[in-house]
Amino acid sequence: MKKRLMYFIAFAALAALCLGFTGCGKKGNNGTLTIFNYGEYMDMEVLDMFTEETGIKVLYEEALTPEEMYTKYKYGAIEYDLLCTSEYMLQRLMSEGELQPIDIGDMEYSGNIGERYWEFARSFDPENKYVVPYFWGTVGILYDEDKVNAPVDSWDVLFNGEYKDEIIMMKSMRDSYMVALKYLGYSLNTENEDEIMEAHNLLLKQKPDVQAYLVDEARDELVAGNAAMAVIYSGEAYLGRQYGLENGRNLRYVIPKEGSNVWLDCFAVTKHCDDMDAAQKFLDFLCREDVAMMNFEYIYYSTPNEAVIEELSDEERADEALVPSDDAMDNCEVYTMTNTETTEMMNRLWKELGAE
């Protein structure tokens, strides 16, 4: 009797073990691509179209933030072939040898991506070998014109105490410190401890004035009229303004004059991918005008695809949230990976800010 029970337990443990590892047991190298992307960051019809045209099946996974993506990629049971993430995370993956070079010259539609964006990508991928730009944008302030005393053009409005309880900050470590660092006139990639501490103290002082720290809900809070201003990604701002108009609110997006972050999300091929040909086909497919247009109309972030930009109306092209002007971009910087000590320090300070 007792023996039987032991047998059961052993069997159960074994079964559970098998259950746990099925994730990495199978691997689709014959005509299947596993793609990892941010949430709501691709028109799902695009994937069906791709499968229809090429016969390559697509498995699709989503994550919310670059950090979460990294954790899932690194420690998860699924081996992703392609992933789309932000520049500093791509740089980290690159430095850890997780990415495979892509033959960009060989792609039929890579010419659709403007030279300006390849240059952007060179800030972390110097030879344009590993990543293909997907969408890009800026971080700025979305504000309600009827709730502010003067047009907003500076990060100052977030720190001068004038709009107590009307401010929504970003619940994202680097974006929050970016705001404070830029306001203080420092680089957003600084590794200087004093500068980071100064930014941290500013954020601590600001906390009582902040209504909430949000990411995706910020836009809806403004549309609902619960706050006067929010730090927000440009794509969200564009949609926010559209929804705002429907609800009778005059929302405006501005890239503050002190400068901000310009971000670039790119697709890259991981070292787990066995079928480079299929992966490259997919990347090429994403650059094709009609596909890029579908994705653009689904996401409404700024596209690096010049064939799509040409198709836009004058009104859309003049929109700072959709196509940022060169002037506004003057002081903007791309995030680069900070050294380990800085990253750890910022992680610790961010946690402190949350606990305060």
Add this chain to the structure above:
Amino acid sequence: MKKNKTRNSRVWLSSPYILWIAGFTVIPMIMIFHYALTDKNGGFTFANIAAIFEPIHFKAMVFSVEIALGCTVICILLSYPLVMALRHLHMGKQGFTLFILIIPMWMNFILRVLAWQMILSKNGILNLLLTSLGFEPLSLANTSTAIMIGVVYDYLPYMVLPIFNAIADIDEDIIEAAKDLGANGLAVFCKIIFPLSVPGLLSGIVMVFVPSMTSFVVADILGGGKLQLIGNIIEQEFTKNSDWNLGSGLSVSLMIFVLISMAFTSKEDSKGRRESAIW
């Protein structure tokens, strides 16, 4: 011999349960303890567990205990009057009232919390109601009060149901007898109903205190990211900072704390009463 054999064959019935326990409780626990007791390079350490005493973590822990205690007390205070009222209802009405209480549990937990966010926000339903009645609007959104409202709302049924079960079991004759001997309503409640409801109360406490202490979604949504429970910090260590060792260490400290507080309720219990749900 024969008896032994039937018992033997019945063991098979427990195999799904054993599989479940092994796969989803024992193995994950072993993994958590393994992560908790090692550092990033795999060396043995107690630092991750001791990290609970760092000011940031400790503060979040204290806040979690405050929320959990507050939630438990409020749930108890809300449950007894409700249950006492229910006791005197007819069968049909009783069933209907319990049904009403349980209906919200059919809906997704996150959706219910999001609904509270809509109610409590600045231009939300509550403030709309207050201003139209001529009162000052309240700023409840993103405060600890909002979190408290959220957890109480979510866990109240888990307190009401076990207490109701315990009290519904009480024989009416015992109460009649007490009344015959001159006990008034208060004395009946204090000397009979309450003591007999203790087993239900204890399992209610376990079912409310533990989840409200370890939850993080409510604090995330109703706290607006400004307030952190220990659960939020653990979640962040896993998903954002990819420091699974620290995350596991904090989880283990939290488990230890929960076990200690549960031991406390079981001690109350060992004076000859029925045992609580956990031990």
